[in-house]
Amino acid sequence: xARRQWMFDTLRGVxxxxxxxxxxxxxxxxxxxxxxKYGEEGDQLIFKIxxxxxxxxxxxxxxxxxxNSKALTAAISKKALRYDLTVPFARFVxxxxxxxxxxxxxxxxxxxxxxxxxxxxxxxxxxxxDCDIIGTESTLAELELVQIFHEGLSxxxxxxxxxxxxxxxxxxxxxxxxGVPASSFADWTVAVxxxxxxxxxxxxxxxxxxxxxxxxxxxxxxxxxIRQAPDPQAAxxxxxxxxxxxxxxxxxLTELEHLVRRAKFSGVPxxxxxxxxxxxxxxxxxxxxxxxxxxxxxxFGSICGGGxxxxxxxxxxxxxxxxxGVSFGADRIEDVLNxxxxxxxxxxxxxxxxxxxxxxxxxxxELTSAQACxxxxxxxxxxxxxxxxxxxxxxxxxxxxxWVIVLGEDERASNVVSLKDMVGGHQDQLPLTEAIAKIQAS
Amino acid sequence: xARRQWMFDTLRGVxxxxxxxxxxxxxxxxxxxxxxKYGEEGDQLIFKIxxxxxxxxxxxxxxxxxxNSKALTAAISKKALRYDLTVPFARFVxxxxxxxxxxxxxxxxxxxxxxxxxxxxxxxxxxxxDCDIIGTESTLAELELVQIFHEGLSxxxxxxxxxxxxxxxxxxxxxxxxGVPASSFADWTVAVxxxxxxxxxxxxxxxxxxxxxxxxxxxxxxxxxIRQAPDPQAAxxxxxxxxxxxxxxxxxLTELEHLVRRAKFSGVPxxxxxxxxxxxxxxxxxxxxxxxxxxxxxxFGSICGGGxxxxxxxxxxxxxxxxxGVSFGADRIEDVLNxxxxxxxxxxxxxxxxxxxxxxxxxxxELTSAQACxxxxxxxxxxxxxxxxxxxxxxxxxxxxxWVIVLGEDERASNVVSLKDMVGGHQDQLPLTEAIAKIQAS
Numbered sequence: 001x002a003r004r005q006w007m008f009d010t011l012r013g014v015x016x017x018x019x020x021x022x023x024x025x026x027x028x029x030x031x032x033x034x035x036x037k038y039g040e041e042g043d044q045l046i047f048k049i050x051x052x053x054x055x056x057x058x059x060x061x062x063x064x065x066x067x068n069s070k071a072l073t074a075a076i077s078k079k080a081l082r083y084d085l086t087v088p089f090a091r092f093v094x095x096x097x098x099x100x101x102x103x104x105x106x107x108x109x110x111x112x113x114x115x116x117x118x119x120x121x122x123x124x125x126x127x128x129x130d131c132d133i134i135g136t137e138s139t140l141a142e143l144e145l146v147q148i149f150h151e152g153l154s155x156x157x158x159x160x161x162x163x164x165x166x167x168x169x170x171x172x173x174x175x176x177x178x179g180v181p182a183s184s185f186a187d188w189t190v191a192v193x194x195x196x197x198x199x200x201x202x203x204x205x206x207x208x209x210x211x212x213x214x215x216x217x218x219x220x221x222x223x224x225x226i227r228q229a230p231d232p233q234a235a236x237x238x239x240x241x242x243x244x245x246x247x248x249x250x251x252x253l254t255e256l257e258h259l260v261r262r263a264k265f266s267g268v269p270x271x272x273x274x275x276x277x278x279x280x281x282x283x284x285x286x287x288x289x290x291x292x293x294x295x296x297x298x299x300f301g302s303i304c305g306g307g308x309x310x311x312x313x314x315x316x317x318x319x320x321x322x323x324x325g326v327s328f329g330a331d332r333i334e335d336v337l338n339x340x341x342x343x344x345x346x347x348x349x350x351x352x353x354x355x356x357x358x359x360x361x362x363x364x365x366e367l368t369s370a371q372a373c374x375x376x377x378x379x380x381x382x383x384x385x386x387x388x389x390x391x392x393x394x395x396x397x398x399x400x401x402x403w404v405i406v407l408g409e410d411e412r413a414s415n416v417v418s419l420k421d422m423v424g425g426h427q428d429q430l431p432l433t434e435a436i437a438k439i440q441a442s
Numbered sequence: 443x444a445r446r447q448w449m450f451d452t453l454r455g456v457x458x459x460x461x462x463x464x465x466x467x468x469x470x471x472x473x474x475x476x477x478x479k480y481g482e483e484g485d486q487l488i489f490k491i492x493x494x495x496x497x498x499x500x501x502x503x504x505x506x507x508x509x510n511s512k513a514l515t516a517a518i519s520k521k522a523l524r525y526d527l528t529v530p531f532a533r534f535v536x537x538x539x540x541x542x543x544x545x546x547x548x549x550x551x552x553x554x555x556x557x558x559x560x561x562x563x564x565x566x567x568x569x570x571x572d573c574d575i576i577g578t579e580s581t582l583a584e585l586e587l588v589q590i591f592h593e594g595l596s597x598x599x600x601x602x603x604x605x606x607x608x609x610x611x612x613x614x615x616x617x618x619x620x621g622v623p624a625s626s627f628a629d630w631t632v633a634v635x636x637x638x639x640x641x642x643x644x645x646x647x648x649x650x651x652x653x654x655x656x657x658x659x660x661x662x663x664x665x666x667x668i669r670q671a672p673d674p675q676a677a678x679x680x681x682x683x684x685x686x687x688x689x690x691x692x693x694x695l696t697e698l699e700h701l702v703r704r705a706k707f708s709g710v711p712x713x714x715x716x717x718x719x720x721x722x723x724x725x726x727x728x729x730x731x732x733x734x735x736x737x738x739x740x741x742f743g744s745i746c747g748g749g750x751x752x753x754x755x756x757x758x759x760x761x762x763x764x765x766x767g768v769s770f771g772a773d774r775i776e777d778v779l780n781x782x783x784x785x786x787x788x789x790x791x792x793x794x795x796x797x798x799x800x801x802x803x804x805x806x807x808e809l810t811s812a813q814a815c816x817x818x819x820x821x822x823x824x825x826x827x828x829x830x831x832x833x834x835x836x837x838x839x840x841x842x843x844x845w846v847i848v849l850g851e852d853e854r855a856s857n858v859v860s861l862k863d864m865v866g867g868h869q870d871q872l873p874l875t876e877a878i879a880k881i882q883a884s
Contacts, residue, residue: 001463001464001465001466002464005464016821017821017822018822018823019792019793019821019822019823019841021443021792022443022447023443024443026566026567027469027553027555027567028566044494044495045494047491047494048491048492049489049491049492050489050490050491050492050515050519052486052487052489052557053486053511054511055511056511057509057511059509061509064506064507064509065506065507067498067501067503067506068498069495069497069499070496073492076492077492081491101837101840101841103826103827103837105823113469115494124470125468125469133826136826137827138826138827140799140805140809140824140826140827143809144824144826262805262806262809265806265809266809266813350461350463351461357582363582363704364704367582367585367704367707367708371709374459374460378459379458379459379460379461380459380461381460381461381547382582382586384545384575384578384580384582384586385545385578385579385580385582395543395545398543399461399543
């Protein structure tokens with residue numbers, strides 16, 4: 001827990017330094033708010049809350065007898081647990097739009113829930129740390145979020161991370177240039193998204209299932225080649241040749257060039273930047289730049305993701321507000337730091353001092369000693385029972401407490417305490433104030 | 443959010459100073475773990491999660507046709523959202539018992555969910571801050587938690603709080619002494635618990651409904667008198683006279699006397715302590731001392747609660763482990779501090795500096811300025827668009843940003859920046875490093 005706290009505090013520090021404002025939203029959203037935002041598979045994975053009380057009372061008998069789970073759900077569940085932080089954020093922005101100052105920059109560190117089968121890097125409940133900038137089309141917003149990836153992950157000392165960059169408009173042009181009908185673009189991205197899991201043959205199968213011409217595979221092979229380009233600019237140059245003259249895609253490419261150049265200018269090492277023409281991102285709401293952060297040798301996919309959405313608030317009735325956001329996957333970052341043993345040594349959040357309780361001792365004097373330690377800024381406790389000293393020392397040892405104060409009859413008579421150093425093993429008699437000074441100096 | 447963060451950090455500081463260890467548990471528990479722990483009304487208020495997938499497939503047709511919501515729930519819902527932090531903690535302790543050091547002291551700051559009708563001081567999702575000490579029968583554990591009430595609420599500067607104290611064993615003896623059959627004790631506490639809401643006549647009605655002899659009302663009147671006792675010891679003396687010679691109750695009374703005396707000795711002012719013979723606490727698992735913290739003039743009940751449970755882990759198969767715990771209701775404390783305008787002035791977590799973006803200006807120089815501010819420890823951002831300066835100044839003003847840096851053509855030519863003080867209104871030209879120093883000194 002101390003490590004997670006440190007991770008959140010570190011990211012919070014980076015976000016606030018860039019002027020992001022902290023918000024939280026409730027765990028529950030209306031089920032209808034969430035449905036249809038994450039694709040069909042996503043809808044299946046949303047955790048729905050059963051209505052309270054006699055939830056069947058008003059359900060239609062025919063519906064009930066149909067035994068159709070999907071159809072019944074809407075009748076017996078109004079609320080659901082949030083699936084990500086982006087859709088609740090969009091709802092929040094629309095509801096609060098008269099109170100907010102735009103462009104609005106917020107960060108949010110909260111749990112999300114997904115009904116995935118648990119596995120390596122997959123949890124049913126996990127924490128996302130999101131930054132979004134909404135109400136501007138400026139590509140400096142993308143730049144700021146790439147900086148935040150870099151500064152956040154560097155501050156956490158995540159080893160060997162690379163920020164993958166691409167743009168949905170470029171993907172669209174590439175798919176069209178390879179003969180994929182515009183109507184099949186979404187299917188094409190789903191297939192491309194699976195490439196790293198299923199390989200080129202797998203993608204070929206996906207194309208077949210989804211009625212995408214097999215001739216379009218040649219482009220995927222070309223793009224696989226570009227992935228290996230020695231640096232971002234080389235990748236961009238090769239992509240430019242494949243794109244043709246499609247205006248939106250040319251503009252996207254120029255923006256990506258600027259983003260890479262300015263990120264480098266702002267101190268992001270080129271080796272952390274990877275232009276990946278096969279980065280697709282599953283979620284439908286992205287319309288421009290897309291990001292993912294990967295770690296070499298990690299036993300799972302990305303640790304962060306994000307992108308530009310031209311119209312996320314449109315689904316809640318406020319059209320044409322562009323934004324861009326990123327999300328840090330705290331639990332996967334935690335897994336990476338565990339995997340490489342990469343946590344810093346954190347100050348001891350255990351106990352500094354234990355005061356032993358003596359059989360037929362002076363409990364009030366012992367309470368006073370513990371209190372004096374706390375008033376001096378140390379964490380301390382009085383052992384709650386007058387148990388055998390051996391047992392009390394074992395407890396101190398098990399909890400990793402270094403200092404134990406003992407107030408026996410002799411000590412009380414001479415107005416001192418015994419201070420036992422559980423690490424060094426020796427024990428001194430000295431006045432309480434000196435004992436506290438000694439502990440503070442240790 | 444900054445205020446909530448400060449509240450949690452403050453309580454965390456107090457808990458850690460007393461040697462409590464931070465844990466978290468998942469939001470979901472098995473529904474069967476939670477059912478039957480919070481009384482019948484509590485069971486109704488637990489939020490149940492609908493099973494994922496085709497949850498009706500295996501449901502018995504007869505059960506479905508019965509339209510019995512309660513009976514169907516177990517068939518279509520395996521998981522539920524935690525209702526408090528105590529039961530999940532008990533489950534955690536039983537599961538981890540071989541890894542933990544006892545007595546085990548933990549704190550936990552997490553949300554809980556209850557299907558209450560929302561209202562003043564009642565939320566469907568709220569945050570509890572719990573401290574528990576488990577594995578000791580020592581009354582010093584009660585003392586430490588009373589100290590934590592006092593230190594935590596004093597650190598938050600909650601005005602006019604009083605810690606109400608009582609003991610379930612005393613309640614039991616008082617009910618028996620007034621002629622309530624032992625089998626009606628639970629009903630009696632439910633009725634007494636409603637006293638502050640429904641008055642003495644309301645309690646009389648409750649007694650009638652629950653078959654409790656009307657003669658038992660005399661005791662309630664006596665106890666109402668004791669509530670007004672001038673100090674805790676006076677209340678305890680009067681209670682002693684009503685108790686008779688019942689051994690468990692006499693012991694409880696002696697322990698309460700010790701608790702009050704030691705709390706005063708440890709620095710809790712007597713005016714913060716209130717022995718209340720009518721404090722009952724709804725939850726069934728309390729068996730000894732019980733606590734509640736109330737605030738004068740608050741528009742709702744208690745802001746904190748707690749008590750001793752002789753056998754909370756028994757329901758999970760590990761019998762005879764005694765513990766005591768308290769819970770701070772963060773949302774109600776927040777309401778109180780809002781109500782009395784009692785929040786401290788917190789350091790600005792907004793934005794220290796905004797760098798304006800000039801039309802046909804030097805974006806990279808502007809980026810560098812914002813970055814230099816951050817490197818000097820200030821929070822800063824570059825306005826994302828080269829909008830009219832008037833608009834940018836309005837944005838800075840709306841966000842409460844005091845300092846704006848402008849890098850016009852003249853400034854760039856002379857290697858300075860313009861620093862505008864949005865509070866004072868004046869503007870200086872000076873080198874960037876001096877501008878940063880000036881902001882830091884402000």
